[in-house]
Amino acid sequence: MKFLVCISKAPDTTSKIDFTDNATKFNEAGIQYIINPYDEWYALVRALELKESSGGEVTIITVGPQADEPVMRKALAIGADKAVRINAEATDSGFVANQIADYAAKENFDIVLCGKETINYNSSQVPAMIAAHLDYPLISLATKLDINGSTATLQRDGAGGEETVEVQTPFVLSAAKGMAEQRIPNMKGIMAARTKPLEVIEPTGSDVHTQVVSYEMPSGKAECKYLEPDQMDQLVELLHTEAKVI
Amino acid sequence: MKALVFADSKDGSIVKSSFEAISYASKFASEVTVVTYAGVSDDQLSALGAYGAQKVIKASSLSDNDSQALTSLVCSVAQSEGSEAVVFSQDFTGKAVAGRVAVKLNAGLVSGAIDYPDTSSGFTVKKMAFSGKAFAHVKITSPIKVVSVLPNALGAENKGGSASVTEFSGQIEGSKVKITQSAQASSGGAAPLPEAELVVSAGRGLKGPENWGIVEDLANALGATTACSRPVADIGWRPHHEHVGQTGVAIRPNLYIAAGISGAIQHLAGVNGSKVIVVINTDPEAPFFKAADYGIVGDAFDVLPKLTEAVKKFKAS
Numbered sequence: 001m002k003f004l005v006c007i008s009k010a011p012d013t014t015s016k017i018d019f020t021d022n023a024t025k026f027n028e029a030g031i032q033y034i035i036n037p038y039d040e041w042y043a044l045v046r047a048l049e050l051k052e053s054s055g056g057e058v059t060i061i062t063v064g065p066q067a068d069e070p071v072m073r074k075a076l077a078i079g080a081d082k083a084v085r086i087n088a089e090a091t092d093s094g095f096v097a098n099q100i101a102d103y104a105a106k107e108n109f110d111i112v113l114c115g116k117e118t119i120n121y122n123s124s125q126v127p128a129m130i131a132a133h134l135d136y137p138l139i140s141l142a143t144k145l146d147i148n149g150s151t152a153t154l155q156r157d158g159a160g161g162e163e164t165v166e167v168q169t170p171f172v173l174s175a176a177k178g179m180a181e182q183r184i185p186n187m188k189g190i191m192a193a194r195t196k197p198l199e200v201i202e203p204t205g206s207d208v209h210t211q212v213v214s215y216e217m218p219s220g221k222a223e224c225k226y227l228e229p230d231q232m233d234q235l236v237e238l239l240h241t242e243a244k245v246i
Numbered sequence: 247m248k249a250l251v252f253a254d255s256k257d258g259s260i261v262k263s264s265f266e267a268i269s270y271a272s273k274f275a276s277e278v279t280v281v282t283y284a285g286v287s288d289d290q291l292s293a294l295g296a297y298g299a300q301k302v303i304k305a306s307s308l309s310d311n312d313s314q315a316l317t318s319l320v321c322s323v324a325q326s327e328g329s330e331a332v333v334f335s336q337d338f339t340g341k342a343v344a345g346r347v348a349v350k351l352n353a354g355l356v357s358g359a360i361d362y363p364d365t366s367s368g369f370t371v372k373k374m375a376f377s378g379k380a381f382a383h384v385k386i387t388s389p390i391k392v393v394s395v396l397p398n399a400l401g402a403e404n405k406g407g408s409a410s411v412t413e414f415s416g417q418i419e420g421s422k423v424k425i426t427q428s429a430q431a432s433s434g435g436a437a438p439l440p441e442a443e444l445v446v447s448a449g450r451g452l453k454g455p456e457n458w459g460i461v462e463d464l465a466n467a468l469g470a471t472t473a474c475s476r477p478v479a480d481i482g483w484r485p486h487h488e489h490v491g492q493t494g495v496a497i498r499p500n501l502y503i504a505a506g507i508s509g510a511i512q513h514l515a516g517v518n519g520s521k522v523i524v525v526i527n528t529d530p531e532a533p534f535f536k537a538a539d540y541g542i543v544g545d546a547f548d549v550l551p552k553l554t555e556a557v558k559k560f561k562a563s
């Protein structure tokens with residue numbers, strides 16, 4: 001089975017976010033990048049587990065500049081077999097999905113796995129867009145994945161709770177919590193990652209339909225109002241009359 | 247501008263986030279058409295007029311929410327109606343379908359909108375970025391715009407009125423995904439977490455899963471949905487779907503009550519869009535108090551039951 005795992009970088013979760021150039025640019029000074037947790041903990045690890053139990057190959061793909069390669073090496077250290085970098089800034093979800101789909105279309109992957117969203121934009125757009133380009137079914141917000149020949153059984157989150165579904169390969173999924181557990185790369189993996197293939201491909205032409213005009217920081221919170229444990233009637237009153245939420 | 251809104255339903259009723267999406271479209275579009283699938287009575291569909299729809303098109307032959315089938319339905323209606331904007335709710339179905347529709351219509355998509363589009367120069371939509379630590383204003387430059395609206399961000403305005411209801415007559419692509427076991431009914435009938443207006447959440451300060459009764463009692467008294475911090479879900483005290491934060495569900499309720507949660511940056515990232523935050527913690531230095539509107543320095547085992555009693559008294563009065 002051939003797995004393609006889409007990997008995005010994301011600022012470390014403890015990063016202080018700030019902007020430059022009149023709030024039009026994300027300030028990267030001092031920012032440590034990690035693999036987007038949903039891509040790493042769930043999509044990548046589950047693909048590796050399935051490869052280990054049923055055979056196959058795991059390729060990771062990133063749309064990004066050369067500066068993203070350390071993050072890609074980490075995915076290789078965790079166990080991916082090879083990496084592909086599309087040499088372009090990931091400025092728009094539509095563009096990223098188009099690039100990944102153009103690559104995937106040539107390589108006949110059985111399963112394309114994405115994290116359900118990035119922790120920088122929480123957009124949840126790329127999986128559905130890749131599926132649209134490839135005309136593959138999409139299992140969105142999948143929490144479990146098992147394969148048996150070309151049939152995959154998945155669980156997914158929906159408005160009514162968890163649903164079990166069956167689908168034939170090839171398909172696309174977006175991975176949510178539950179699918180696998182985080183893996184810490186060991187020394188052997190880190191050494192091996194240095195020599196694993198990392199192919200760089202130039203982007204194909206594709207339209208870009210969105211553009212970030214500016215960023216904004218949330219306005220500061222008003223001071224917290226403190227109440228004593230014995231003032232719960234007052235709290236309820238405040239929630240009703242002052243905050244107007246109940 | 248002509249807008250098309252996809253409305254989802256559950257157990258025979260249009261979901262609340264779809265009312266919000268229709269209301270959203272009616273703020274910037276002169277004509278609003280709604281497209282939906284099987285399962286909802288014509289009376290209910292006609293009543294969508296109250297939120298700003300003129301016309302509702304339903305596909306009675308389509309009963310499941312597969313992304314390929316729904317995409318073909320939405321795109322077909324968008325084309326026949328000449329829609330210039332397509333609006334979804336950023337809920338479970340919206341996440342699976344909006345991106346697909348955007349690709350097929352060769353359109354730009356902004357997902358998770360938290361404000362109405364600014365049309366003073368083009369079409370610019372505000373959304374959360376960096377897990378709620380900032381906002382981004384994103385301009386859609388394609389002729390057709392696709393927007394998905396964050397549930398519970400803007401509310402739905404009922405202005406009265408009714409819409410015409412017609413049957414969809416085109417072709418719908420078949421689904422390649424077979425549902426072998428449908429969703430288990432969610433517990434207690436509380437709203438699913440991403441849509442909930444009131445949320446009661448607890449963390450490691452509760453000491454063990456056997457102590458969650460006092461959290462559930464408060465949630466029941468309020469009609470709220472329960473949530474938890476990440477370690478609580480990781481050690482299996484609570485189900486994974488209750489985990490909120492940067493790597494869990496990001497929520498934006500009207501009221502978020504957090505008991506025994508320290509307020510780590512990753513937790514705050516998923517909840518700081520809440521309109522009002524109440525924090526209960528034994529430690530006056532807990533970082534969560536900096537993000538709180540109301541704080542109680544105290545033991546959750548003492549405060550939660552007292553708050554539950556106060557809520558019950560208020561509801562009875």
Ligand SMILES: Cc1cc2nc3c(=O)[nH]c(=O)nc-3n(C[C@H](O)[C@H](O)[C@H](O)COP(=O)(O)OP(=O)(O)OC[C@H]3O[C@@H](n4cnc5c(N)ncnc54)[C@H](O)[C@@H]3O)c2cc1C
Pocket residue numbers: 013037448449450451452474475476477478489490491492493494505506507508509510511512513516526527528529532544545546547
């Ligand atoms: C990459 C990454 C991603 C993460 N993502 C998330 C995420 O999405 N969501 C998330 O929640 N966390 C996330 N975390 C974990 C986060 O850093 C914190 O460790 C976690 O939120 C702490 O959970 P907690 O507040 O329940 O527990 P603790 O930090 O242990 O806090 C317990 C709190 O309870 C208080 N307390 C103790 N007893 C009582 C009592 N009787 N009554 C009242 N208060 C009491 C204590 O004073 C303390 O403040 C992430 C971490 C990393 C590294």
